[in-house]
Amino acid sequence: MKVAVVVFPGSNCDADVAHAVEVTVGASVEMVWHASEFLPAGTDLVILPGGFSYGDYLRCGAMAARSSIMKDVKRFASSGGLVLGICNGFQILTEAKMLRGAFLPNRTLSFICRPCALRVERDDTPFTLRYKAGQVVRFPIAHHEGLYYLDKDELDAMEKRRQVVFRYATPAGEVTDEANPNGALNNIAGMVNEGGNVLGLIPHPERASEPVLGSVDGALMWQSISEWIKGGGAH
Amino acid sequence: MRYRASLLIYLKEGVLDIQGRTILRSLHDLGYGEVQDVRVGKYLRITLEAADESAARRQAEAMCSDLLVNDLIEEYSLVVEEEGK
Numbered sequence: 001m002k003v004a005v006v007v008f009p010g011s012n013c014d015a016d017v018a019h020a021v022e023v024t025v026g027a028s029v030e031m032v033w034h035a036s037e038f039l040p041a042g043t044d045l046v047i048l049p050g051g052f053s054y055g056d057y058l059r060c061g062a063m064a065a066r067s068s069i070m071k072d073v074k075r076f077a078s079s080g081g082l083v084l085g086i087c088n089g090f091q092i093l094t095e096a097k098m099l100r101g102a103f104l105p106n107r108t109l110s111f112i113c114r115p116c117a118l119r120v121e122r123d124d125t126p127f128t129l130r131y132k133a134g135q136v137v138r139f140p141i142a143h144h145e146g147l148y149y150l151d152k153d154e155l156d157a158m159e160k161r162r163q164v165v166f167r168y169a170t171p172a173g174e175v176t177d178e179a180n181p182n183g184a185l186n187n188i189a190g191m192v193n194e195g196g197n198v199l200g201l202i203p204h205p206e207r208a209s210e211p212v213l214g215s216v217d218g219a220l221m222w223q224s225i226s227e228w229i230k231g232g233g234a235h
Numbered sequence: 236m237r238y239r240a241s242l243l244i245y246l247k248e249g250v251l252d253i254q255g256r257t258i259l260r261s262l263h264d265l266g267y268g269e270v271q272d273v274r275v276g277k278y279l280r281i282t283l284e285a286a287d288e289s290a291a292r293r294q295a296e297a298m299c300s301d302l303l304v305n306d307l308i309e310e311y312s313l314v315v316e317e318e319g320k
Contacts, residue, residue: 059305061246066302095305102308104246105253149250183251 001027001229004043006073008034008064010036013050014087020206021047024219025226034067041082042231045082046073048089050142050204060103060145061091070096082126082225083198085176087143090190090200099193099200100154104147107183113142115215116181116203118189119169121162125192127199127230128165130220137166137217139203146202148191155185165199166190237318238283238291244304244311245276280305282318290314 003021007014014031022028031042053064064070070092077083077098085093093099102231106112115138120131131137150219151159158164169189170179175187182202190201205218246252255273262270281298285291291313304311 058303062302062305100307102305104251107251109253109257126319147251147253149305151249163244183253 001025001044001226002026002040002042003029003045003047004032004039005029005047005049006032006034006069007049008051008053008067008092010053010055011049011051011088013204016163016204017047017049017086017206020209020218021045021222021224024209024222027222027226032069033066034069036069036072038072038074039069041075044214045084045225046076048073048083048085048092050087050089050194053092056088056145060097061088061093064088064092065095065097075136075194076200077195080195080197082228084127084225085163085198086093086204087141087202090202091145092201093198098198100158101148101150101188101191103145104149104183105145105195106143106147106181108181111142111144112146112181114140114181115181115208116141116189117171117173117174118166118203119173120165121167122165122192124200125165125196126233127221127224128194129224129227131224132223134173135172136169137220138208138215139218140207141181141203143182143202146184147203148184148186148188150185158191159186159232161194164188164190165192166201166203180233236285236287236291237240238285238288238315239318240279240281240283240291240295241314242279242281242295242299242311243301243313245274246308247310249310263278269276278305288315288317
C-alpha cells in the first residue's frame with residue numbers, strides 16, 4: 001500500500017501517522033509538501049494529518065484547504081481514491097468542501113487532550129472493514145475546535161444517508177451528552193462523503209496503533225484500508 | 236487608487252457563539268445585568284488597489300467567498316472607502 005502524507009506548515013502529526021501505517025501494515029509512505037502540484041504516482045491513500053496548519057489563523061484548516069496540492073487531492077478523491085483527514089485534516093476537508101460541515105470551538109472553551117471512547121457506526125467503509133458496527137474503540141483526542149456543526153436540515157439528510165462513521169460514546173457504547181467532549185452535533189466524531197471514500201475523523205487513530213501507546217484500536221483502521229486496497233477496491 | 240476594505244465577520248444567528256456566551260456571563264457577574272447578548276466577531280482591514288470604489292468592493296466580496304468567510308457558519312459586513320478618507 002502506497003500512502004501519501006500531506007505536510008502543511010504547522011502539521012505536527014505527520015511523522016506519527018507515517019510511523020503508524022509503516023509499522024502496522026508495512027505501507028510505503030511518501031511525505032508530500034503542500035506546495036507540490038501532484039500526488040506521487042500510484043498513491044492508494046492520502047492522509048491529511050493533524051496539527052495546526054497555518055497556525056489555525058483565520059479558521060482552522062481554511063488556508064491549508066486552498067493550498068496547491070489540494071487540487072490534486074480533490075481530483076484523486078473524485079476518481080474514487082481514499083482520503084483520510086485526521087483532526088486538523090478533518091477541518092481541512094470541510095474547508096475544502098470535500099466534506100460538509102464546519103468546526104466551532106469546543107463548548108468547554110478549553111483544549112481537550114485525553115483518550116476518548118467512540119462507537120463505530122459503520123463497518124462497511126474502506127476505513128472500517130475490520131471493525132464491527134456498534135463496537136466501542138478508544139482513540140485519543142487533542143483539539144480546541146472540535147464542535148462539528150451543520151444546519152439541521154442538512155444534518156438530518158446526512159444522517160439519513162448514513163454518513164456518520166464514529167460517534168463519541170460512553171465506554172458501554174451509549175451516545176449521550178455526557179460522553180460528548182466538545183459539543184459536536186449528534187456526537188459526530190467521524191464521517192464520510194457520499195461516495196464513502198473520504199473520511200474525516202477528529203480523534204487520532206495513529207496515537208492508538210501500538211500496545212506501547214495504550215490502545216491498538218487504531219491499528220484496525222490501517223488494516224481495514226490495507227485489506228480494501230489489496231481487494232482491488234481502489235480507484 | 237488605493238482603497239481600504241473594513242470587514243467584520245461574525246457567526247450567524249443560531250450558531251453557538253461560546254465565547255460570546257462566556258463574556259456575557261462574565262459581564263453579568265460584574266453587575267452589568269442590562270446586557271442581553273454578546274457576539275464575538277473578527278475584524279480584517281484590507282488595503283487594496285482598484286480602479287474605483289465599486290471595483291474595490293467587488294474584489295473584496297470575491298475574497299470573502301474565496302477564503303475569508305465560511306458561509307456555512309459566518310456572515311459579514313463590509314465597508315469600502317478610499318484610503319486616507
